[in-house]
Amino acid sequence: MSQANxxxxxxxKSEIKxxxxxxxxxxSFNIGKYNExxxxxxxQFSDLDNARKKAKNIKWKTMENLDQYLVEFEQNFIRNGGKxxxxxxxxEANEAVLEICKAHNAVxxxxxxxxxxxxxxxxxxxxxxQIESVETDLGEYIQQLDxxxxxxxxxxxxxxxxxxxxxxxxxxxxxxxxxxxxxxTLVARxxxxxxxxxxxxxxxxxxxxxxxxxxVCVTENEGNGRLTTxxxxxxxxxxxxxxxxxSVDDLNLFWPLLATYGTGQNVTVYNTIFTGPRKKNEPDGxxxxxxxxxDNGRTNLLKDPQIRESAYCIRCGxxxxxxxxxxxxxxxxxxxxxxxxxxxxxxPHLKDFGEFKHLSYASTLCGNCTEVCPLKINIHSMLxxxxxxxxxxxxxxxxxxxxxxxxxxAMTNRKLMDIAGAGIKTKVVNKIFKDSWGKxxxxxSFHRSFKQLWKEYKNVD
Ligand code: SF4
Numbered sequence: 001m002s003q004a005n006x007x008x009x010x011x012x013k014s015e016i017k018x019x020x021x022x023x024x025x026x027x028s029f030n031i032g033k034y035n036e037x038x039x040x041x042x043x044q045f046s047d048l049d050n051a052r053k054k055a056k057n058i059k060w061k062t063m064e065n066l067d068q069y070l071v072e073f074e075q076n077f078i079r080n081g082g083k084x085x086x087x088x089x090x091x092e093a094n095e096a097v098l099e100i101c102k103a104h105n106a107v108x109x110x111x112x113x114x115x116x117x118x119x120x121x122x123x124x125x126x127x128x129x130q131i132e133s134v135e136t137d138l139g140e141y142i143q144q145l146d147x148x149x150x151x152x153x154x155x156x157x158x159x160x161x162x163x164x165x166x167x168x169x170x171x172x173x174x175x176x177x178x179x180x181x182x183x184x185t186l187v188a189r190x191x192x193x194x195x196x197x198x199x200x201x202x203x204x205x206x207x208x209x210x211x212x213x214x215x216v217c218v219t220e221n222e223g224n225g226r227l228t229t230x231x232x233x234x235x236x237x238x239x240x241x242x243x244x245x246x247s248v249d250d251l252n253l254f255w256p257l258l259a260t261y262g263t264g265q266n267v268t269v270y271n272t273i274f275t276g277p278r279k280k281n282e283p284d285g286x287x288x289x290x291x292x293x294x295d296n297g298r299t300n301l302l303k304d305p306q307i308r309e310s311a312y313c314i315r316c317g318x319x320x321x322x323x324x325x326x327x328x329x330x331x332x333x334x335x336x337x338x339x340x341x342x343x344x345x346x347x348p349h350l351k352d353f354g355e356f357k358h359l360s361y362a363s364t365l366c367g368n369c370t371e372v373c374p375l376k377i378n379i380h381s382m383l384x385x386x387x388x389x390x391x392x393x394x395x396x397x398x399x400x401x402x403x404x405x406x407x408x409x410a411m412t413n414r415k416l417m418d419i420a421g422a423g424i425k426t427k428v429v430n431k432i433f434k435d436s437w438g439k440x441x442x443x444x445s446f447h448r449s450f451k452q453l454w455k456e457y458k459n460v461d
Contacts, residue, residue, distance in 0.1 A: 002355075003352075003354050003355045003357075003358075006335060006355055006356070006358070007358040009335065010333060010334070010335060010358060010359070010362070013329070013332070013333040013335075014328075014329040014333050014362070017328065017329045017330050017333055018328045018329055023159060023330060024327075024328065026158075026159055026160070026161055027158065027159060027327055027330060028327070029161075030155065030158050031321045031327060034263070034264060034321050035321070036264075037263070037264025037265075038260065038261065038263075038264040038318075039264075040264060041259065041260035041261075041263075041264040041265055041266060042260055044256060044260065044266045045256070045260075051253060051257065052257070052374055052375065052376050053376065054253060055253055055254060055257055055374065055375055056312060056375045056376050056377075058245060058246065058250055058253070058254075059245070059311075059312035059375060060309075060312070061246070062211075062244050062245055062246055063242065063302060063308060063311050063312065066241065066242075066244060066302065069211040069244045069246060070211075070241060070244065070293065072211040072212070073209055073210070073211045073214055073244065074214075074293075075214070076211070076212070076213055076214025076215075077214035077215075077275075077276060077291060078214070079214065080214050080275045080276030081276040081277050081279070081289070082214065082275075082276035082277065082289045082290065082291060083288070083289070083290045083291070084290075084291055084293065085290060085291070085292045085293070086292075086293050086295075087238075087292050087293065087294045087295065087296070088295050088296070089295065089296050089297075090119065090120035090121065090296055093120050093122075093238055093292050093294050093296070094120055094121075094122055094125040094126075096290075096292055097109075097122060097125075097126070097201075097203070097236055097238070097292070098125070098126070098129055098131070100201065100234060100236060100290060101126070101129075101131055101200070101201055104200050104201065104233065104234055105200065106131065106199070106200025106201045106234070107130065107131055107132065107200070108131065108132045108133075108134070108195070108198055108199045108200060108201075109126060109131060109132065109133045109134070109199055109200070109201045109202070109203055110134050110136050110192075110195050110196055110199040110201075110202050110203070110227075110228045110231075110232065111123075111133055111134065111135055111136060111140075111202075111203045111204070111228065112136055112137055112202075112203070112204045112205070112218065112220060112224050112225035112228045112229075113135075113137035113139070113140050113156070113205070113220065113224075113225075114203070114204060114205025114206075114238065115150070115153055115205065115315060115337060115338070116205045116238050116239060116240055116294060117203060117205060117238055118149060118150060118337045119296065119337040119338075119350075120238070120294070120296065122203070122238070123135075123144070133203070134192070134195045134199070136192050136195070136196070136222075136224035136225075136227065136228055137156070137220065137222060137224055138185060138188055138222060138224075139155055139156035139157040139158075140156050141188050141192065142156070142157040142160065142165055142168065142188075143156045143157055145168055145169070145172045145173075146160075146168055146172075148332070149332065149337070150331070151330065151331035151332060151339075152317055152320055152331050152339070152340075153315050153317045153320065153338065153339070153340075154262050154263065154315070154316065154317035155317070158331070159330055159331070159332075162180075162181050162184075163178075165181075165184055166178055166179050166180075166184060169184055169187055173187060173191070175187050192224070196227045196228065196230075196231045196232075197231050199231070199232050200232055200233060200234065201232050201233075201234045201235075201236060202228040202229045202230075202231070202232040202234070202235045202236070202286065203228070203235075203236050203237075203238065204216075204218050204225055204228060204229060204235065204236075204237050204238075204274075205218070205237065205238060205239060206218060206237050206238075206239035206243055206291075207219045207243065207258065207314070207315075208243055208244075208245050208250075208251065208254060208314075209239055209241075209243045209244045209245070209293075210245060210246075210247065210248045210250075210251075210273065211244060211245070211246050211247065212246060212247040212248060213247075213248050213273075213275060214275060214276070215248060215273045215274060215275045216237045216239060216273070216274045216275075216291060217251065217255075217271065217272065217273050217274075218237075218270075218271075218272050218274065219255065219258060219259070219268045219270070219271050219272075220268065220269070220270050221263070221265075221268055221269045221270065222269075222270075223269075223270055225270060225272060226270055226272055229272070229274065229285070229286060230284050230285060232286060233286055233287045233288065234286050234287065234288045234289070234290070235274065235277070235285075235286040235288070235289045235290070236289075236290045236291075236292065237274065237289070237290070237291045237292070238291075238292045238294060239291060239292070239293060239294065240294050240295075240296070240298055241293050241294065241295060241298055241299075242298050242301070242302075242311040242312075242313075248273070251271075251273075254314065255267055255268070255271055257314070257316075257374045257375075258314050258316055258374070260374070261316035261317075261318040261372075261373075261374040262316040262317055262318070274289065276289050277289040296350065297349060297350035297351065298311060298350070300349040300350065301346060301349050301350070304349070306382070306385050307345070307346075307349060307382055307385065307386075309377050309378055309382065310342065310345045310346050310349075310377060310379075310382055312375045312377055313342050313346075313375065313377060314374065314375065316374055317340075318372045318373060318374065319340055319341040319342050319368075319369035319370075319372060319373055319379055320339060320340030320341070320342075320343075321372075322368045322369055322371070322372040323340050323341050323363070323368065323369055324364055324366065324368070325341075325362050325363055325364065326339065326340040326341070329362070334347070334359060334362070336351070336356065336359065338350075340369075341363060341369035341379045341380070341383065342369070342377070342379060343359065344359035344360050344362055344363060344383060344386075345360070345379055345382045345383055345386065347359055348360060348386055353389070353390075353393065353395065354393075354395050357386060357387075357389075357390045357395055360383045360386035360387050360390070361387065363380065363383045365380050365383060365384060366380070367380045403432070417449075418449075418451075422446050422447050422448065422449065425446040426443070426444065426445055426446045426447070429444055429446065430443045430444055
């Protein structure tokens, strides 16, 4: 799709969602619950501000020396018996997975929740090669049944009510309509249990990479990540290179921060560190473990000092929940894997800047995203930076350029401003902004200028 079409689609979808009262009700309900619990989660920190600063500092140090940490990680992971694959882009990562599947005659893969595998569209790729890929996280399972991408980076089915899920299960799985949430969970559990034992390969993402021990951390609440990696003979973890932290000791800070800002928990229920395949004398675990270290545009984030901070993101989803735009237009509208404020920052750099720069305008720049980010990532400034970059790269369109030129001309020339009377100004401005500002608002009125008001105020001629 061309840039103009992507932007048009985004605007059209935004308009529809923003007017969808039922959609707003569901999102408000779920985000409201999040807001309640996150306050409690934060109470576990004796000095939250300091914890956030410390975490940001660790990520700063790691990203500034990522080349060294990646090599350290690779050496340690190989020493543990694991195999490392470097993937420059989505295709390289997908082909690596396919090759491993073929080598093990695997026709079925079980997957735990992973945004990176969404980013590279692994499920579609495997399906094209006649390999079934089954989502085992409940939210992802629901989305897969519905043929939809995740709606939110932490809660994939956030936009669905329990009634929507019951209806979906009835349609797709033929179970009774109107099942309760616990009954629906049991249905999913029953269907998935069988898959763990028949799948040849288990695929996970990774919340953190640990350089000092060559470990991959997977954080989840359902235990499906552990089942995904315990039964199949091969485990493939696909992880973005920016997930690196220096040491296993840093987890005592990052695990609670992620849990609190992600779901309001003190610590997520299941936290697993994988350090390679099953060792001699170990009773379970995969016989082989691969890690695919994915770039796919991340080095674009790292090479620009103005945007590098976006690579500190631990994908907690907090900025999405706080964003007035996300709360109105929802996740799918963005047309990208990563939605909300951080998605709008990174997507133009991960993909094509020209095609996705319009996302950086999907913000009021209120700064709430920056305020709620556990890493204090300066998100709203980077959204502003992307807009500046669009101008510098001459990526703005004719209408915008002309509008700003006219505005500048008028604002820097008092006489010019005074030429047109109040009536003409009112007419011209309302005509220009008829389709944007004027669609849902009263006409703007310039019956008295600031100059006139000032004179009246000062009581001078
Ligand atoms: S930018 Fe910050 S708030 Fe947003 S998902 Fe990443 S870590 Fe969470």
